[in-house]
Amino acid sequence: MELLSLIGRYFIAGLAEIGRLVIFTKEVVSHLVRPPFYFSMVGRQILTIGYFSLPVVGLTAIFTGAALAQQIFVGTGRFNAEAAVAGITVISIVRELGPVLAGLMVAGRVSSAIAAEIGTMQVSEQIDALVTLSTHPHKYLVVPRLIAAVLTLPLLVIVANIIGVFGGFLVGTQKLGFNASNYLQVTVDFLEASDIHSSLVKAAVFGFIIALLGCYHGFKSRGGAEGVGAATTNAVVSAFILILLANLIITVNVFGS
Amino acid sequence: MKTRVKISIRNLTKSFGSNQVLKGLDLDIMEGESVVVIGGSGTGKSVLVKCILGLLAPDSGEILIDGRDMTTASRAEHGEFMKKVGMLFQGGALFDSLTVWENVAFGLIRAHGMNKDEAHGIAIKKLARVGLGEDVSGLTPAELSGGMKKRVALARAIAAEPEIIFFDEPTTGLDPIMADVINRLITECVKELGATTLTITHDMSSVRKIADQAAMLHDGRIIWHGSRRAMDTTKNPFVRQFTTGSAKGPIKMITRGPE
Numbered sequence: 405m406e407l408l409s410l411i412g413r414y415f416i417a418g419l420a421e422i423g424r425l426v427i428f429t430k431e432v433v434s435h436l437v438r439p440p441f442y443f444s445m446v447g448r449q450i451l452t453i454g455y456f457s458l459p460v461v462g463l464t465a466i467f468t469g470a471a472l473a474q475q476i477f478v479g480t481g482r483f484n485a486e487a488a489v490a491g492i493t494v495i496s497i498v499r500e501l502g503p504v505l506a507g508l509m510v511a512g513r514v515s516s517a518i519a520a521e522i523g524t525m526q527v528s529e530q531i532d533a534l535v536t537l538s539t540h541p542h543k544y545l546v547v548p549r550l551i552a553a554v555l556t557l558p559l560l561v562i563v564a565n566i567i568g569v570f571g572g573f574l575v576g577t578q579k580l581g582f583n584a585s586n587y588l589q590v591t592v593d594f595l596e597a598s599d600i601h602s603s604l605v606k607a608a609v610f611g612f613i614i615a616l617l618g619c620y621h622g623f624k625s626r627g628g629a630e631g632v633g634a635a636t637t638n639a640v641v642s643a644f645i646l647i648l649l650a651n652l653i654i655t656v657n658v659f660g661s
Numbered sequence: 662m663k664t665r666v667k668i669s670i671r672n673l674t675k676s677f678g679s680n681q682v683l684k685g686l687d688l689d690i691m692e693g694e695s696v697v698v699i700g701g702s703g704t705g706k707s708v709l710v711k712c713i714l715g716l717l718a719p720d721s722g723e724i725l726i727d728g729r730d731m732t733t734a735s736r737a738e739h740g741e742f743m744k745k746v747g748m749l750f751q752g753g754a755l756f757d758s759l760t761v762w763e764n765v766a767f768g769l770i771r772a773h774g775m776n777k778d779e780a781h782g783i784a785i786k787k788l789a790r791v792g793l794g795e796d797v798s799g800l801t802p803a804e805l806s807g808g809m810k811k812r813v814a815l816a817r818a819i820a821a822e823p824e825i826i827f828f829d830e831p832t833t834g835l836d837p838i839m840a841d842v843i844n845r846l847i848t849e850c851v852k853e854l855g856a857t858t859l860t861i862t863h864d865m866s867s868v869r870k871i872a873d874q875a876a877m878l879h880d881g882r883i884i885w886h887g888s889r890r891a892m893d894t895t896k897n898p899f900v901r902q903f904t905t906g907s908a909k910g911p912i913k914m915i916t917r918g919p920e
Contacts, residue, residue: 525756532716533754537817538743538772 428620432550435543445548453514453549453615454556458563460513461506465564468501469493469571477580489580490587491594493572498599499659502565504651507610510553510560511643515618518549519639522622523632531623541623549615557611558604565603602659609654610647617643666725667692667825667857668713673722674881675708682708684881685722690857690874695848697860697868699903700878701912706861707751709878710827713859714748715739726825744772747823747856751830753814755802762788762798765817773821787816791846808839815843819850826851828860832867844870865904868892877903879912 473493480486522545525531534541569591576582618639625635668690675683682705690696700706711717713724715731724731726742734742755764765787766780775783785795791812802810811831818826831847832840848871851858860871868875868889875892877885877900885897892904902910 528752529750529754530756532711532714533748533750533756535716536714536743536746536748537768538740539767544771 424624425620428623429616432542432546432616432619435540435547436550438543440543442544442548445544446551449548449552450556452517453510453552454560457510457513457556457560460509461560461564462567464505464509465497465502465568466571466574468505469497469568470575471571472496472501472568473572473575473580477576486580487590489576490572490582490590493576494569494591494595495599497568497572498565498595498603500651500655502568503561503603503606503610504647506561506564506607507557507614507647507651508644510557511610511614511617511647512640514553515614515621515639515643516636518615518618519622519625519635520632522619523625523635526623526625527628527631546615546619549619550612553611553615554608555611557614558607561603561607598659602654605658606651606654609650613646613650614643617646665692666690667694667727668859669723669725669728670709670713671723671725673709673712673724674720675705675712675717676720682881683712683719683722686878686882688876688883688886690859692857693855695851695858695860695871695873696876697862697872697874698876698878698883699863699865699868700861701863701903704878705881706878707829710748710829710859710861714746714827715743744821745824747818747821747826749811749814749818749826749828749831751833753802753810755810755813755817757802759801760798761793761800761802761805761813764802764813765820767817768821783820784816787820788813790819790850791816792842808835808842811835811839811843812846815846815850819854822854824856826854826856826858828858828862828871830862830864831860832862832864837866840864840867841870847871863903865906 473489476489476492476496477486480488480492522531525545531541531545534544573584573587573591576587577584621635621639621642625631666689668688670686670688673683673686674681686709688696688698688709698706698709708717712719713726713731719732722732729738729742731739731742755761756767759767762781762784765784766775766777769775769780769783770777785798788795788798793809793812793816797805797809797813802813805813815831818828828847831843835843844867847858847860851871858871860867862868872889872892875887875889876883877897879899885895885900887895892900895901898911902912
């Protein structure tokens with residue numbers, strides 16, 4: 405009976421958490437469309453979320469793209485299909501690895517930073533101070549971050565895709581002996597518009613998840629430094645899981661064919 | 662002598678889980694009056710202020726501001742109320758991503774639609790009022806000492822010339838001299854604005870300097886309410902114990918350890 409009640413307690417707590425997140429999301433989305441709008445805040449967030457994430461996203465993409473080309477070379481070599489390396493690499497990167505890796509890296513960088521910043525504001529009463537200065541905290545803090553993340557993640561993913569393919573190209577031409585123009589030709593021939601659509605849709609959804617969970621856990625933090633630390637961890641872990649779940653759902657249901 | 666009731670709290674209750682913090686609290690604050698609520702740590706003084714400000718939703722009861730019940734007010738009505746209010750938070754609660762003057766001007770720009778230059782001018786004036794020069798205005802809150810933070814927070818609270826100001830532990834964490842400076846600034850600024858104020862504190866020197874009326878919060882209710890003078894002569898054992906700062910008396914602090 406102990407075990408059952410424990411399972412039940414976790415199950416109910418999980419449902420309550422989902423409920424709170426849904427209510428928070430609804431509240432925030434309603435603020436997206438109602439004035440006043442803080443455009444200058446969006447600009448600043450685009451810089452912190454997008455521009456400053458470029459190095460980490462670029463490095464992740466080039467390493468992964470390069471390793472991927474090598475692995476696919478080994479795999480296709482087992483049934484003499486090495487000619488497909490360029491094609492499989494570009495599809496893997498654009499459809500899956502580009503958005504997922506960029507999403508995860510930005511989540512690690514940005515969800516945590518947002519949760520820590522808003523969490524600190526929460527425990528030091530800065531959020532309450534906003535209210536007493538007639539400024540809605542969701543509108544002032546959450547909406548600009550959401551807009552910035554949804555706008556910049558697709559751009560970051562485009563960059564990640566290009567650099568990832570370039571990583572594969574480097575290994576393919578420098579180590580595996582492919583002809584450079586041939587490699588590029590195969591890459592272009594294999595790539596379809598739906599691959600890019602899938603990539604961008606995923607990126608925008610991941611951007612929403614990254615900013616939303618950072619903000620949600622930030623607002624939820626209580627009780628000083630320890631609370632802020634927990635909020636930061638929870639933001640990153642939950643953003644990771646939701647990104648991977650959303651990726652699965654989008655891949656299978658929307659771009660499955 | 663003004664006699665209009667500015668803030669009237671009726672039978673306010675608020676619980677957190679099974680812990681009932683406010684158990685039917687009544688309090689009237691006259692226009693232009695300075696009321697100080699005293700009470701031990703954890704008696705719900707902050708909860709009271711947060712309920713009035715709408716930062717916490719009370720379980721039941723009425724909070725009448727100028728005769729209008731804020732617990733049932735619309736979003737727009739509540740917004741109008743917030744424009745008339747200033748609040749000095751315990752830790753200052755300055756926005757650490759903004760400079761000192763941007764902090765002071767924040768409400769003027771966001772809530773009162775003032776343009777940046779005009780708000781900057783007023784911010785500089787208000788900072789001067791609390792004894793801070795223009796050289797401080799460009800610093801960030803992290804570069805300020807505790808006393809300076811309190812001054813900036815005070816300047817921010819009075820920047821929009823509010824009708825009602827709340828002070829949450831205005832002198833906590835300050836040395837006695839700086840505490841006296843802040844107490845003086847509070848009384849002067851409040852007098853200049855003619856504002857109605859509610860202060861919560863457990864610093865008795867603060868009470869004696871800024872209170873017209875004192876009220877004692879204990880066990881979720883206001884158990885005593887009277888003038889500052891009456892506070893020192895009352896026979897109420899709770900108030901006596903608190904004002905004299907004695908461990909012996911009817912108020913039992915919750916302490917851990919063997920019974």
